[in-house]
Amino acid sequence: MGNYSKGKKNIAITGAGAAGLVAAFFALKAGHSVTVYEKNEIAGKKLRITGNGRCNFTNEDMSVSHYGHFRLSCECSENDADEAFRAICERDTDLNKIAAILKKNGKEEYIAFLNRCGIPCFQKNGYYYPLSERAGEMTDILVKILIRNGVKFRFRENIRSIERSADGKFLISGEKYDAVILACGGKAFPSTGSDGGGFKIAREFGHTVGYTYPVLVPLKADPAILKMISGVRIKAVAYGLIDGKTITSDRGEVQFTDTTISGIPVFQLSRHLTKAIEEKKDVRIRLDVLPDVEDETAEEFVLYRKKLLSGASFEELFEGIFPKKYYEMLLKQYHLNRNNPNQNEPDQNETDFIRFSKKFEFRITGHTGYENAQCTRGGVPLSEVKENLESAKIPDLYIIGEMLDVDGDCGGYNLQWAFSSGKTAGENV
Numbered sequence: 031m032g033n034y035s036k037g038k039k040n041i042a043i044t045g046a047g048a049a050g051l052v053a054a055f056f057a058l059k060a061g062h063s064v065t066v067y068e069k070n071e072i073a074g075k076k077l078r079i080t081g082n083g084r085c086n087f088t089n090e091d092m093s094v095s096h097y098g099h100f101r102l103s104c105e106c107s108e109n110d111a112d113e114a115f116r117a118i119c120e121r122d123t124d125l126n127k128i129a130a131i132l133k134k135n136g137k138e139e140y141i142a143f144l145n146r147c148g149i150p151c152f153q154k155n156g157y158y159y160p161l162s163e164r165a166g167e168m169t170d171i172l173v174k175i176l177i178r179n180g181v182k183f184r185f186r187e188n189i190r191s192i193e194r195s196a197d198g199k200f201l202i203s204g205e206k207y208d209a210v211i212l213a214c215g216g217k218a219f220p221s222t223g224s225d226g227g228g229f230k231i232a233r234e235f236g237h238t239v240g241y242t243y244p245v246l247v248p249l250k251a252d253p254a255i256l257k258m259i260s261g262v263r264i265k266a267v268a269y270g271l272i273d274g275k276t277i278t279s280d281r282g283e284v285q286f287t288d289t290t291i292s293g294i295p296v297f298q299l300s301r302h303l304t305k306a307i308e309e310k311k312d313v314r315i316r317l318d319v320l321p322d323v324e325d326e327t328a329e330e331f332v333l334y335r336k337k338l339l340s341g342a343s344f345e346e347l348f349e350g351i352f353p354k355k356y357y358e359m360l361l362k363q364y365h366l367n368r369n370n371p372n373q374n375e376p377d378q379n380e381t382d383f384i385r386f387s388k389k390f391e392f393r394i395t396g397h398t399g400y401e402n403a404q405c406t407r408g409g410v411p412l413s414e415v416k417e418n419l420e421s422a423k424i425p426d427l428y429i430i431g432e433m434l435d436v437d438g439d440c441g442g443y444n445l446q447w448a449f450s451s452g453k454t455a456g457e458n459v
């Protein structure tokens with residue numbers, strides 16, 4: 031990381047998470063003396079479990095729309111996409127601020143930073159990981175370099191409030207600081223340390239933290255149906271519907287337990303659904319498990335299967351296409367839905383079944399809370415910080431990472447934001 035000259039300013043960082051660690055590097059590089067306060071006994075408890083322990087830290091496609099509160103998707107109808115786009119534009123100022131920060135300190139800078147720390151990276155399907163695919167080892171290396179270069183870590187220090195001394199300095203645990211970087215994270219996965227305590231500190235400095243809710247979170251649906259397909263993983267296009275309108279979609283592997291529906295596409299959808307769930311709106315996830323069969327070609331598809339499997343019963347005709355449990359659940363729901371137990375109807379019945387399987391809807395009854403969420407929606411509004419992430423209310427106070435009202439899709443966008451905001455504050459403090 032090059033040579034460091036010490037002591038320009040005395041800087042405190044609260045939180046040794048993804049954003050705080052990066053801020054420490056760049057504040058140190060700028061020649062400051064840096065102390066990091068962390069309530070846990072180790073740094074980066076959350077960082078260590080990211081990407082299933084492999085740390086997916088950024089993405090090939092760093093379009094700022096991945097941070098928009100609505101996801102534009104070509105799978106939605108044109109009208110839906112128009113509406114989603116209007117929603118993005120309503121938050122234009124925020125997105126512009128995020129875009130400016132990502133432009134300066136984006137994917138390339140993140141990869142270069144890790145390389146300089148001796149951590150090479152690779153990309154798979156657009157997702158970036160450290161070559162070792164070990165988030166814990168990566169975190170240990172970052173902390174080791176910081177300690178070697180003089181950063182002081184104060185572990186097991188839960189900062190509950192920050193005082194100001196008469197000369198305008200910040201007081202933390204009896205120490206005086208010229209500037210403070212708040213990096214306490216949001217409320218997601220509180221077992222890792224981020225439990226919303228940072229929001230309280232921000233409020234004490236006059237910042238507003240409005241309504242927050244969990245995103246990138248498994249969702250709950252009718253257990254009677256989920257029990258039939260528990261353990262199933264199925265590739266599908268998933269659509270998110272609020273009060274009957276499709277607002278978002280994603281494609282990938284959907285997973286089921288006795289009580290939840292999850293997987294990356296559902297996580298992506300959850301960013302746009304959890305608020306509506308909390309508002310008790312009618313929220314549904316529609317799964318198209320045969321996206322390559324068009325409605326119009328359903329009949330052709332059925333005829334093809336019948337020819338292929340001559341003599342097959344209705345129950346056998348589509349075996350081998352769907353996971354067995356999912357097929358059985360669909361058949362059951364189809365018959366119930368049509369109030370028609372006759373399983374030996376003519377061709378139209380089978381074609382209708384294919385259309386039914388492309389539109390099956392799960393009524394969403396809840397989300398599984400911050401305990402199971404990867405991210406928090408809400409936080410300190412971007413309008414309350416300057417371009418360099420210094421508080422617009424309190425000079426020399428900076429706010430970064432998930433403490434800000436920024437959240438992105440699954441796929442490395444949240445760690446990228448932690449890096450981009452941490453570097454911005456660290457360089458400017």
Ligand SMILES: Cc1cc2nc3c(=O)[nH]c(=O)nc-3n(C[C@H](O)[C@H](O)[C@H](O)COP(=O)(O)OP(=O)(O)OC[C@H]3O[C@@H](n4cnc5c(N)ncnc54)[C@H](O)[C@@H]3O)c2cc1C
Pocket residue numbers: 044045046047048049050067068069070073074075076077079080081082085086087088187188189190213214215216218219222223224225227228403404405430431432433441442443444445446448
């Ligand atoms: C299971 C899981 C998997 C994820 N996988 C990915 C992924 O693959 N890719 C991706 O981009 N994102 C992923 N994320 C999201 C990503 O980890 C977060 O967005 C990111 O870590 C936020 O960084 P942060 O530094 O703002 O907050 P955190 O990483 O939450 O760090 C905040 C730190 O501050 C400490 N702290 C809090 N309050 C105080 C206090 N009062 N005093 C002292 N210390 C305090 C906490 O203990 C914590 O160490 C995942 C999240 C989870 C939960």
